[in-house]
Amino acid sequence: MSDLKRIIPCLDVKVVDGQPSVVKGVKFVSLSRQGDPVEFAIRYEEQGADELVFLDITASAEGRKTMVDVARRTAQAVSIPFAVGGGIGSVEDIVEILDAGAEKVGINTAAVKDPDLIKRASKAVGSERIIVAIDARRNPDLKKGANAFELEDGSRAWFEVVIYGGRKPVEIDAIEWARRVEELGAGEILLTSMDRDGTNDGYDIPLTRAVSEAVSVPVIASGGAKNPEHMLEAFRKAGADAALAAGIFHRGEFTVRGAKEYLRSHGIAVKLD
Template sequence: MVLTKRIIPCLDLKDGRVVKGTHFVDLRDAGDPVELAERYNEQGADEVVFLDITASKEQRGAILSVISRAADQLFLPLTVGGGIRTIDDIHQLLRAGADKVSINTSAIKDPSLISEGAIRFGNQCIVVAVDVRRSAAENPEATVIHLPDGTTCWYEVVIYGGSTPTGIDAVRWVKEAEERGAGEILLTSMETDGTKNGFDLAITAAVSDAVSIPVIASGGVGTLADFYDGVTAGKADACLAASVFHYGEFTVRDVKTYLAGRGVPVRL
């Protein structure tokens, strides 16, 4: 059976509202998350990601009420990320109606959160989000990645929204995440995030080759061709994007029609 490639809009939430900004700065209100998600549902989105960017404990009630409303009104899988630190956090979100949770910094700080979450709720519920940045620092144990310009580097995992280096090699970390029970990898390269110059195909392909679970490419979409490159050269199973959808540059259906026209299997 040929697996279809998925197109996934991402909605950044603050206090239960969708916000738009650049690198979480200059945030502007962009509307009700359930209404926006419903629009993407009608356009044929395969899933929707809600990312709670101010996910302190005080705001947890806001995101839970959004998830509950979305689960009642939408008929597509819903992934929620941001501020998930404990098994109880995962349980609350799934109970509110999320289909999957995305864990990032907390998975690095406590990798047992992946394994415990997978055992308790099933691998399919646990998405490990991995933010990476190119590094030229000496690291004999890291996986060497060949870049299009002929140079080489390795990719370091960064946490806290890309601000803090960890010294961890990205390829080794995604393998460990899979071994611990992650059902998917959501990969964002800080090199391309927000640039609209396309996905970072070198690391996307390397991660896709390193694991057998689905890889979602994220960070850098600017054109329809970028989606095609993500699932072909990048070997990703899905592509995630935010601003190109929010600003109406094209719809989810535009993307799928484009991909289908180039022989990529999608759900139309």
């Protein structure tokens, strides 16, 4: 695992009027159209992004396969690694995305429904190319056997896995699920707080810290970033290996380079050309 912390712009993608478009929402809803995914990819490579993540955020719910064409066009346009997730339900889907030019593939709903898919996929293409995306929300109903954590306001909650783009809670403890996906062969975990997504309230530090401490594979913090200070918190307070953000970069409030310069000035090791 590299000591360098990574900054990863996220491109949430939805098909709008027959065309894939970057969208942004709040807590997985209220989506607004932002622009062409490949144009965003080119911009973020120029800004010094370490990697990119494309998430076809409604593919699983709507039964679509993810956009192979977006992966192919992106691979032709940029040289930095990128991952693609959304609607991927088989090893064949994974191979198709990798063959189109993606470096990694993210699986989420399909992994919850068929955990052995993680094992089959890692054996087929290598664990370093398999990201398991975990979407989690705080649940104050302290289910027996769940890991309960003290939150910022002193209350307690456990973190519940949610699938189908945030539409279906499944009563699975996110910390235990993170441990299991590592055992099954996941090479990385993309951890998104449904509570913080699009809110600008910062990453969910208790959630991210709990998962980072539970596994040895890299953890990407996602959901809630408003500024580079929030990224600093994810690295220092929660032990994240990478910070993913969308809106702050899409809206031009910060550049990837600007975020990295801030982090470096505060003692975080990042790659700056």
